[in-house]
Amino acid sequence: MISRRDFFKILLGALFTPLLGGILFTLPRKKVVRPPGAVKEDLFLKICIRCGLCIEACFKEGRGTLEPCGILDGIALIGTPKVNPLRAPCEALYGKCEGKLPCVKACPTGALKWVEPHEIKIGSVEWYPRRCIAVLRGGCLVCAEVCPVPGAIVPKGRIPTFNSNKCIGCGRCVTACPAHPKALKLTPKGERRAS
Amino acid sequence: MKISTLIKINVLTVIILIIFYLTLNIIDIAKGSYCIFLLSEIPFICPIGLLQRPDLIKASTYSMLIGLAITLILIIVLGRVFCGWLCPIGILIRFTNKKARSSEHSSILACFISLITLFFVSWTLGYPVFCLICPIGIVSRIIISAVSGIFDIWGIIWGAIIFLLIMAMFTDWCDGICPLGALQTLLSFMKIVRIKVNDNCIKCNACMKACPLRLKIYQKRKTDQMKCIVCLRCIAICPAKALKLTLHHPSSSNRNK
Amino acid sequence: MSRKISRRAFIKLVAGAAITAIGLGALGYHLGWFGRKEPSLEREVKPNPYVKNGRSLVSIIKGHDVDKMVRTSVEAIGGIDKIVKPNSKVLIKPNVGFNDINAVASPEVVRAVVELVQDANPKEIIMAESGVRGYDTSDNFEATGIADVAKELNVDLINLDKTGKVVRVKTKGGKTLKEVKAFKQAYDADVIICIPKLKRHSEATVTISLKNMMGIIPDDQKGRFHELNLHQCIADLNSVFRPNLVIVDAIEVMTVSGPRRGKMIPGNAILASGDPVAVDVIAAEYLFKLEGHISPLKAALNVAHIRLAAELGVGTNDISKIEVIERKVG
Numbered sequence: 001m002i003s004r005r006d007f008f009k010i011l012l013g014a015l016f017t018p019l020l021g022g023i024l025f026t027l028p029r030k031k032v033v034r035p036p037g038a039v040k041e042d043l044f045l046k047i048c049i050r051c052g053l054c055i056e057a058c059f060k061e062g063r064g065t066l067e068p069c070g071i072l073d074g075i076a077l078i079g080t081p082k083v084n085p086l087r088a089p090c091e092a093l094y095g096k097c098e099g100k101l102p103c104v105k106a107c108p109t110g111a112l113k114w115v116e117p118h119e120i121k122i123g124s125v126e127w128y129p130r131r132c133i134a135v136l137r138g139g140c141l142v143c144a145e146v147c148p149v150p151g152a153i154v155p156k157g158r159i160p161t162f163n164s165n166k167c168i169g170c171g172r173c174v175t176a177c178p179a180h181p182k183a184l185k186l187t188p189k190g191e192r193r194a195s
Numbered sequence: 196m197k198i199s200t201l202i203k204i205n206v207l208t209v210i211i212l213i214i215f216y217l218t219l220n221i222i223d224i225a226k227g228s229y230c231i232f233l234l235s236e237i238p239f240i241c242p243i244g245l246l247q248r249p250d251l252i253k254a255s256t257y258s259m260l261i262g263l264a265i266t267l268i269l270i271i272v273l274g275r276v277f278c279g280w281l282c283p284i285g286i287l288i289r290f291t292n293k294k295a296r297s298s299e300h301s302s303i304l305a306c307f308i309s310l311i312t313l314f315f316v317s318w319t320l321g322y323p324v325f326c327l328i329c330p331i332g333i334v335s336r337i338i339i340s341a342v343s344g345i346f347d348i349w350g351i352i353w354g355a356i357i358f359l360l361i362m363a364m365f366t367d368w369c370d371g372i373c374p375l376g377a378l379q380t381l382l383s384f385m386k387i388v389r390i391k392v393n394d395n396c397i398k399c400n401a402c403m404k405a406c407p408l409r410l411k412i413y414q415k416r417k418t419d420q421m422k423c424i425v426c427l428r429c430i431a432i433c434p435a436k437a438l439k440l441t442l443h444h445p446s447s448s449n450r451n452k
Numbered sequence: 453m454s455r456k457i458s459r460r461a462f463i464k465l466v467a468g469a470a471i472t473a474i475g476l477g478a479l480g481y482h483l484g485w486f487g488r489k490e491p492s493l494e495r496e497v498k499p500n501p502y503v504k505n506g507r508s509l510v511s512i513i514k515g516h517d518v519d520k521m522v523r524t525s526v527e528a529i530g531g532i533d534k535i536v537k538p539n540s541k542v543l544i545k546p547n548v549g550f551n552d553i554n555a556v557a558s559p560e561v562v563r564a565v566v567e568l569v570q571d572a573n574p575k576e577i578i579m580a581e582s583g584v585r586g587y588d589t590s591d592n593f594e595a596t597g598i599a600d601v602a603k604e605l606n607v608d609l610i611n612l613d614k615t616g617k618v619v620r621v622k623t624k625g626g627k628t629l630k631e632v633k634a635f636k637q638a639y640d641a642d643v644i645i646c647i648p649k650l651k652r653h654s655e656a657t658v659t660i661s662l663k664n665m666m667g668i669i670p671d672d673q674k675g676r677f678h679e680l681n682l683h684q685c686i687a688d689l690n691s692v693f694r695p696n697l698v699i700v701d702a703i704e705v706m707t708v709s710g711p712r713r714g715k716m717i718p719g720n721a722i723l724a725s726g727d728p729v730a731v732d733v734i735a736a737e738y739l740f741k742l743e744g745h746i747s748p749l750k751a752a753l754n755v756a757h758i759r760l761a762a763e764l765g766v767g768t769n770d771i772s773k774i775e776v777i778e779r780k781v782g
Contacts (some may be wrong), residue, residue, distance in 0.1 A: 016364070018315060025327065045322065052338065070348075070350070071349050078327065
């Protein structure tokens, strides 16, 4: 028969993984930009099996913008895919993946669902005028130059202005911004998730 | 065969599997790694991964169920061969494991408790809690990131943290705490790949000292057969040549008690 | 295992660590991770052979037959053989910065230029581009049809962003940049033939041949241009990487705004010259004229990077030293 001490040792061992996982689940999380076609975030975190197949498909058939979330994004998010415009912009619209969405096709669990082009909005861009070359010195409107959406970035004189309701969150402006540190950041604000 | 040779073969089988995953992904024959492996449109999903996700179970496709069925049948027939030869964490644990606890205790109970609490917590939270810390998942993602041209430094750091945690707290990870091991143990109740003891046994306990789970396999306990990861170290070290790997017929009268 | 580490083992550990550090340091120095930098390279700039009586020749051919227009434009200033010799390594640099057909040199013009160069039979012809940051240059090639042209004519089409080899080249009298980073293919070429598209540009006012040369520098260097002073940097770049022949695609002209979106007006013209400053002046004048500007020439001469390039001697923006040859073909 088992001694009481050993019984508690077994109990602790058996409870370890679910309890540790449960505790880590409550730690704070960042809001990250998900690939196009992602379902709502709480459902996404449940279904995504963190296999990385969408990341692989983006690298092979897309621009290679997806990467796995790390510890700093929140332990509950580790392994889930996020869009990183510093790697490449997401060309789900107006670009390489238009009509194709290799990330969605690769997802084996349905955490990424097919969406029509007019439904795609993965986030919007945030502008930091204090870092912007156009504001500080003039002579730069690269963000307005590369933006594929008519009317999303409009130069008013020497300075760009941003219409976040037109912005689809592709991140081309972030990739192209020549400022160090970048004057633009991609956020999930205004994103449309698949139902 | 010497134990050191077995250990070398064990390292080789894990490395070969990882290279297999890397190559098949790079040349597009198959996709995925430990967490989910897609071969000709059939997804072979980790059963623990699937069972923690009630939403996914509800939405599972026929091909997913076929893949799952094949995985479960392999485990039922072969037992814990994955743990013994293919698990990347098992091989690391066996390298560093100096003192495993003795096998006097019944950890079949621990397997049940482990799995039931896992499913209870993940189904009520609605969240796959083990996948957060699963060390096999970490290795799986490092492989896929490498295929995608990404050096997953945060994955490696998290993997190191989890591994050190396991080493510090549990030297018997494989014996009922790891949910995949626990599930495979419970499914091994009618496996055909078994270790058979003949009458040459002198009860010297050399097999127990060599066994990573410290099983006294000569005691012919059913629970020990279920926990056995078929690593073959006991067979290699037995001085009386009393142990043998056999295919056990379920209907045979020569059943171990 | 004993807690204490023996003295011998300790010395071995420290020695091993020191040797590893020195070895890595030497390797790093050798690979250029840190330490002294190699001196930047020099590049010879050949004089413009398309001159007559000390004046730069600029042809402007109006019409509809693209192939005939391109050939006539080069013939009118002196013919392709003046710069493309049998032992020349030719780099053709079309504008393929975006994946939008309106924003790039049209495939018909590119085809005509490649065929013209192929007729002169040089040693090597390559076509290369490094597109606008945020756009995949290979994707640009496919989406605009330039990739198909290259395949049909069997000419190497190179995405410079993927080839990786970058060299540092000294500028000739550059005011902001003393040296510029450029792709090795551009450095190695004997002859650079530039095919810009006549467009407006939000920061540079217009983008013609001088601005088009930014396609031979890597992305981080392009960013530097905007950080420092775009117009001066364009001039500094062209001081050492001056195109030997420029053929401007003004079949459809992007007016009012650019370089990605603007009002497309038919220009039905091809301009050619061996002097990038002169051709930029004449082309910009044509663009402003199409927009209905009151004094298009004055506006063209006011474009900062054209003026700064003339100051560095890249070409001439003095109208009295430019001879414009106008022709009309079918």
